[in-house]
Each structure stands twice: as C-alpha cells, then as structure tokens.
Amino acid sequence: MSTPAPSRIFAPGLLDGQVALVTGGGTGLGRAAATELAACGAQVVIAGRRAEVLEATAARIGAAASVVCGDIRDEDDARRIVDTALEHHGRLDLLVNNAGGQYFVPAEAIATRGWQAVFRLNVDGTTRMAELAVERAMRPAGRGTIVNVTLSPHHGLAGMTHSSAARAAVESLTAAWARQWAADGIAVVAIAAGHFQTDALDKYPEPVRAGVARTVPLQRLGQPHEHGWLVALLASPLGRAMSGTVVTLDGARDNWFGPWPPPTLTDGDGDVPTEERRPAATR
Numbered sequence: 001m002s003t004p005a006p007s008r009i010f011a012p013g014l015l016d017g018q019v020a021l022v023t024g025g026g027t028g029l030g031r032a033a034a035t036e037l038a039a040c041g042a043q044v045v046i047a048g049r050r051a052e053v054l055e056a057t058a059a060r061i062g063a064a065a066s067v068v069c070g071d072i073r074d075e076d077d078a079r080r081i082v083d084t085a086l087e088h089h090g091r092l093d094l095l096v097n098n099a100g101g102q103y104f105v106p107a108e109a110i111a112t113r114g115w116q117a118v119f120r121l122n123v124d125g126t127t128r129m130a131e132l133a134v135e136r137a138m139r140p141a142g143r144g145t146i147v148n149v150t151l152s153p154h155h156g157l158a159g160m161t162h163s164s165a166a167r168a169a170v171e172s173l174t175a176a177w178a179r180q181w182a183a184d185g186i187a188v189v190a191i192a193a194g195h196f197q198t199d200a201l202d203k204y205p206e207p208v209r210a211g212v213a214r215t216v217p218l219q220r221l222g223q224p225h226e227h228g229w230l231v232a233l234l235a236s237p238l239g240r241a242m243s244g245t246v247v248t249l250d251g252a253r254d255n256w257f258g259p260w261p262p263p264t265l266t267d268g269d270g271d272v273p274t275e276e277r278r279p280a281a282t283r
C-alpha cells in the first residue's frame, strides 16, 4: 500500500498521529476530506453502507485508510462504526459527520415519510454518531473535534426544503454541543457546503444540473478538494478555536439573489436609478 501524497497547502505532518472517522467517506466530499486528512498525516477510517465503494476509496488513499461498513441510521451499526475505529487505532480525534442527503422535490410535494427519511438521515444519524463518538472515545480521552457537514444557502433551498430544515437543526445542534461538550475538551464546528462538483449531482433532474453553477456568484461549482482543505483546517488546532461556528464554503451563494442589477430595477438603458438627494437646506 502506498503513502498518501503530501498536502498541497498544509505543513507536512499537520495531523500526524491523529485518527479521523469520516462517514460517507467513500464518495464525493467525504472522499475528498478523507484524502486530505490522510495527506496531512492522519489515519482515516471511512464509513458507509457500500463495501465496494469504500474499498475502492481506501485503495486510492493507501495504507492510512481503513473501512467499516454500516448505516448511521441504525444504532447497532453506528456503535460498531465508532468501536471499529477505536479498536483499530485506540483513539478517535476527529469525526466528520458527512453522510447525508435528500431528494429534489417541490416543498408542497414532500410526503410525510419523505420528510421523516431526510430527518432520520441528516439529524438523527448525525446526532447518533456525535453522541457515540463523544461517549465512547472523545470524553474519555478529554479531547476531540466534530465537523458536521450542512448545506448552503441558508435562506431555504428551493427543491430541498426538507434538507434545509434538517441542516438548520444540525447547525443549531452544533452550537449547543459546542457549549455542552467544551468542558470535555471537545470542539464542534459545521461546514455549510454550497454546490460542489460531485457524482451525487448526477441524480438531480437535468435542469437543476444544467443551471446550478449559474446560481453561484463565483460562477462555478466548488471542487471537492477545496472542501477537503477546509476539513483539514478545522481538524488542526485552529478548528478548536472555532468551536460553535458554521463556516460557509459556497462561492458567495449564501444570501445571493441573482446577478446585479436585477432586471426589475433597471430602466430601458439598463441603468439603475439613484435616490434623489435631500435639498441642501435640510442636510
């Protein structure tokens, strides 16, 4: 098995000796996070439901990676995932709660079972993994960092309303856990990811895929390795100082309502009107 190529941006050995568990680490953003963590010197355990996907990613990363199969929605599986990481390495410094997702649907068409499915994965699964990591590994060791992956924009992502609501819950939990577990030496942060170029986008309807990059002021999708860099930064000592915060990584997508000037504001020449000044005597 090979050793991972060193990080392109972080000091060699930044995370030497650390052990990270990345849920959903076999694909997309999770794979990029696991790859960068390994490049910074960490041992990484990647978890998910599909063995073949995990094995392929572990083979790409090299000797620093190991796999554990399981479903974070299942209590026994979740416990086994955390325990396998502990048994293998004797410690757990970082949990990346990356496994998550939703299906694209207008808000008014979300069935109760669909709403529950999205919450069961994103809120319940994330909570279960965080609590197990704290109880079984981080609190006994008196240290640890948890990174929760959530979703930007924050003003309600049309077509993913159930997921926007679920990720808002996770961001609120992030702040609460950061306070609750600070005395145990545990930091909790969230990354609100914007729109990233991963294979997961293939499942969305064609008009969504075709238009998604144009909804980002940067006019391009995020690259998975950029997300990996942020995860590694938050795993570094700086991440501890950021406990309780949500870092948005979205090319300015958050709170962006379209290009300037909006067509409804311009006159026939495309100019934006300027407010009249008050008369000099009243200034």
Ligand SMILES: CCC/C=C/C(=O)SCCNC(=O)CCNC(=O)[C@H](O)C(C)(C)COP(=O)([O-])OP(=O)([O-])OC[C@H]1O[C@@H](n2cnc3c(N)ncnc32)[C@H](O)[C@@H]1OP(=O)([O-])[O-]
Pocket: 100, 101, 102, 103, 104, 105, 111, 112, 113, 114, 115, 117, 118, 121, 194, 195, 196, 200, 201, 204, 208, 212
């Ligand atoms: C655009 C850029 C932004 C990208 C952001 C990303 O996150 S990219 C990353 C993206 N990556 C991911 O999203 C990966 C993870 N995502 C998943 O595993 C699934 O999307 C999940 C979260 C729904 C969980 O699945 P599960 O196995 O628990 O669910 P299940 O199959 O058993 O269904 C339960 C109920 O949900 C409903 N329903 C479900 N699908 C549809 C649909 N297409 N249509 C309509 N409804 C649907 C339905 O009500 C169903 O009940 P029914 O009708 O059977 O009585």
Ligand SMILES: NC(=O)C1=CN([C@@H]2O[C@H](COP(=O)(O)OP(=O)(O)OC[C@H]3O[C@@H](n4cnc5c(N)ncnc54)[C@H](OP(=O)(O)O)[C@@H]3O)[C@@H](O)[C@H]2O)C=CC1
Pocket: 023, 024, 025, 026, 027, 028, 029, 030, 047, 048, 049, 050, 053, 070, 071, 072, 073, 098, 099, 100, 101, 102, 121, 125, 149, 150, 151, 152, 192, 193, 194, 195, 196, 197, 198, 199, 200, 201
């Ligand atoms: N790509 C993007 O633009 C954005 C992504 N995100 C979020 O980032 C995260 C990663 O996204 P991305 O890599 O693009 O998408 P993927 O669909 O590739 O990632 C989801 C990962 O989670 C795993 N997973 C799903 N359900 C479970 C489960 N019940 N138990 C264990 N593992 C599970 C999947 O593996 P398996 O199916 O084998 O279990 C997969 O590896 C997700 O939370 C996503 O919602 C947020 C904003 C934007």
